Amino acid sequence: MMDLAVRDIRNDLSRFLLTAAGLGMLMSVVLAMTGIYNGMVVDATVLPDTYGGDLWVVQKGTQGPFAESSRVPALLADRIRAVPGVERTRSYMTLNVQHELGDGETLRFMLAGLSWPDDLGNSLPLAQGRALRQPHYELVADRALGLPVGTSLRLGRDDYTIVGITSGMVSSSGDPLVFASVSDALRIQNDLASEALRLERESRVSRVRRSEYGRDPANLARAGSAAPLPVTSPPPVTAILVDVAAGGDVEAVKASLLGWPDISVYTIDEQRELLVRGVIDRARRQIGLFRALLVLISAIVMGLIVYTMTLDKMLSLSLLKLLGAKQRVILRLILEESLLLGISAYLVALLIGELAFDLFPRRVLVQDLDRLALLGVILGLSVAAGMVGLRKALAANPNEVLAS
Amino acid sequence: MNERVGTTVLSLTGISKVYGEGPTRVDALRPTAFEARAGEVVAIVGPSGSGKSTLLTIIGLINPPTAGSLLINGEPVITDGVAVANLTTMRRRELGYVFQRSNLIPFLNAEENVRLALEIDGVPAHQSRTRARELLESLGLGKRLAALPGKLSGGEQQRVAIARAMIHQPSVVLADEPTAALDSGRGRQVMELFRDSAHAHGAAVLVVTHDHRTLDLVDRVLEMEDGVLSEKQPA
Numbered sequence: 001m002m003d004l005a006v007r008d009i010r011n012d013l014s015r016f017l018l019t020a021a022g023l024g025m026l027m028s029v030v031l032a033m034t035g036i037y038n039g040m041v042v043d044a045t046v047l048p049d050t051y052g053g054d055l056w057v058v059q060k061g062t063q064g065p066f067a068e069s070s071r072v073p074a075l076l077a078d079r080i081r082a083v084p085g086v087e088r089t090r091s092y093m094t095l096n097v098q099h100e101l102g103d104g105e106t107l108r109f110m111l112a113g114l115s116w117p118d119d120l121g122n123s124l125p126l127a128q129g130r131a132l133r134q135p136h137y138e139l140v141a142d143r144a145l146g147l148p149v150g151t152s153l154r155l156g157r158d159d160y161t162i163v164g165i166t167s168g169m170v171s172s173s174g175d176p177l178v179f180a181s182v183s184d185a186l187r188i189q190n191d192l193a194s195e196a197l198r199l200e201r202e203s204r205v206s207r208v209r210r211s212e213y214g215r216d217p218a219n220l221a222r223a224g225s226a227a228p229l230p231v232t233s234p235p236p237v238t239a240i241l242v243d244v245a246a247g248g249d250v251e252a253v254k255a256s257l258l259g260w261p262d263i264s265v266y267t268i269d270e271q272r273e274l275l276v277r278g279v280i281d282r283a284r285r286q287i288g289l290f291r292a293l294l295v296l297i298s299a300i301v302m303g304l305i306v307y308t309m310t311l312d313k314m315l316s317l318s319l320l321k322l323l324g325a326k327q328r329v330i331l332r333l334i335l336e337e338s339l340l341l342g343i344s345a346y347l348v349a350l351l352i353g354e355l356a357f358d359l360f361p362r363r364v365l366v367q368d369l370d371r372l373a374l375l376g377v378i379l380g381l382s383v384a385a386g387m388v389g390l391r392k393a394l395a396a397n398p399n400e401v402l403a404s
Numbered sequence: 405m406n407e408r409v410g411t412t413v414l415s416l417t418g419i420s421k422v423y424g425e426g427p428t429r430v431d432a433l434r435p436t437a438f439e440a441r442a443g444e445v446v447a448i449v450g451p452s453g454s455g456k457s458t459l460l461t462i463i464g465l466i467n468p469p470t471a472g473s474l475l476i477n478g479e480p481v482i483t484d485g486v487a488v489a490n491l492t493t494m495r496r497r498e499l500g501y502v503f504q505r506s507n508l509i510p511f512l513n514a515e516e517n518v519r520l521a522l523e524i525d526g527v528p529a530h531q532s533r534t535r536a537r538e539l540l541e542s543l544g545l546g547k548r549l550a551a552l553p554g555k556l557s558g559g560e561q562q563r564v565a566i567a568r569a570m571i572h573q574p575s576v577v578l579a580d581e582p583t584a585a586l587d588s589g590r591g592r593q594v595m596e597l598f599r600d601s602a603h604a605h606g607a608a609v610l611v612v613t614h615d616h617r618t619l620d621l622v623d624r625v626l627e628m629e630d631g632v633l634s635e636k637q638p639a
């Protein structure tokens with residue numbers, strides 16, 4: 001039996017291709033949504049995935065650095081190292097930085113501390129340059145920051161040089177990550193805080209000066225000198241990362257740390273879970289729902305298209321019935337056309353994905369399984385749409401031929 | 405000439421058709437008896453609304469009669485108004501159709517339209533292709549095999565339709581005003597084609613026509629008047 005579907009398509013190929021392209025674009029949005037969803041999960045867990053560490057020790061009663069602010073004394077690291085089964089400890093801290101470039105542009109990034117000398121950033125996915133070699137004034141920045149190796153940045157009171165470039169390292173809110181030694185990061189934090197304090201003090205003085213109260217120089221001086229920074233022991237970090245010795249019992253170490261006052265302890269998986277189920281949960285569900293909606297819309301569009309394609313063929317279908325064609329012939333014509341349309345749309349979607357997804361500002365991660373799932377959805381939609389067309393097609397009346 | 409010529413391939417007894425009921429009741433076809441033999445061309449003439457198309461669609465098994473029996477090639481198909489055979493199979497194997505227009509599937513070319521009649525009954529492509537080409541060439545369409553119906557003239561389209569109606573060697577070919585859309589010269593050629601094909605393929609051809617100038621080409625003329633069919637004696 002000759003292939004009727006292929007001949008019908010060939011007869012108006014441009015229309016078929018246009019329809020497939022349109023449907024493909026719709027499908028590519030479904031694919032993009034899946035990729036954005038996956039990318040979001042990967043991005044969210046970049047920090048715990050990069051740092052590793054079997055246990056994360058944080059301030060008592062907090063859920064850790066990704067959920068809320070936490071402060072633990074840096075010296076705690078030394079005490080934890082003495083616990084049996086602990087191989088090493090690292091300090092962990094991050095800092096959101098907004099840096100004014102000369103030309104009025106603003107760099108936003110998240111500064112993350114590396115525990116010198118245990119962690120030089122060698123496990124970072126370096127695309128260019130190198131990891132840290134000195135304990136100070138060196139940065140490893142993500143490509144998303146847009147600055148090349150060798151760039152010098154003034155952060156706080158000092159100049160820092162970018163020595164390495166990573167790729168794909170962003171915070172859960174999508175800002176590029178920049179790595180420095182923990183001590184540099186703490187100093188930058190302190191400098192930026194006192195800079196903020198100085199600005200705050202200046203504005204207070206100028207406010208007082210403009211007021212009646214500021215006529216008295218003594219009041220002016222009091223306004224300027226208020227609230228100096230308290231000088232304390234080494235500034236606190238966000239968390240302490242604990243690596244348990246190979247073959248050691250993570251749960252046992254956790255149990256013994258839990259007895260300590262002022263700290264809470266999480267395994268790294270608990271931290272990851274917290275990020276995915278907690279921090280980005282709403283965003284994740286939002287995208288998930290949007291994707292479901294898109295599939296529904298695609299289903300309706302696909303059904304309508306196949307239905308119209310069938311309507312356009314009613315005379316031919318009536319003629320086929322008049323000639324005594326079996327139902328199978330009509331079934332194949334409609335279903336095959338619907339499937340060919342679906343598969344072409346799928347290929348268009350893949351092509352658009354290949355070409356366009358890298359241009360997205362945030363990570364779009366499409367895996368083979370996602371592509372397979374989309375193929376499954378499209379095939380399902382094609383068959384369902386074919387059934388809609390088929391209902392109409394099987395109702396074709398051979399008498400129609402005579403009436404026309 | 406086909407060896408079947410002369411045998412009775414179609415026989416109707418008491419076939420009638422009533423549309424609607426009560427005040428809208430139309431007796432489109434009064435109880436009719438009628439036979440046709442392979443190789444003959446039978447013309448059916450009569451005024452508009454007299455029931456010619458109704459008769460043709462009943463024989464064509466696309467319009468069930470209200471009562472009566474119908475045999476094709478000796479096999480009972482409708483007995484006392486009830487279908488007793490698989491009508492789809494009968495249409496596919498025993499019947500061929502030609503209409504005034506819209507006979508052809510628009511997305512298939514001339515050759516494919518003719519092959520279709522064979523392939524829907526399971527004839528493999530290589531056989532159907534050869535047979536379709538031979539037939540179309542014999543009808544003077546050897547150069548138009550790959551043309552889509554939209555690119556064929558009205559006369560060419562009707563010749564392709566006749567080829568499709570004949571290629572599977574049906575017992576009965578039904579044609580409802582096949583020449584109405586053609587000028588008289590082309591119309592006469594089409595009627596000649598029916599006459600030659602009926603002999604070559606051993607089919608009974610029933611043609612509804614308004615064109616009395618071509619009646620000299622047919623074997624018998626039947627007249628339809630208010631649903632009553634009668635044999636018109638040759639003048």
Ligand SMILES: Nc1ncnc2c1ncn2[C@@H]1O[C@H](COP(=O)(O)OP(=O)(O)OP(=O)(O)O)[C@@H](O)[C@H]1O
Nearest residue numbers: 423424430432450451452453454455456457458459
């Ligand atoms: N589906 C139908 N429902 C009701 N009445 C019908 C139907 N089809 C035909 N008729 C009526 O049956 C009668 C016969 O119609 P038919 O089409 O067989 O005539 P015809 O001889 O083919 O006419 P024409 O030469 O105009 O084609 C007419 O009165 C027509 O109105």
Ligand SMILES: [Mg+2]
Nearest residue numbers: 456457458580
């Ligand atoms: Mg009619």
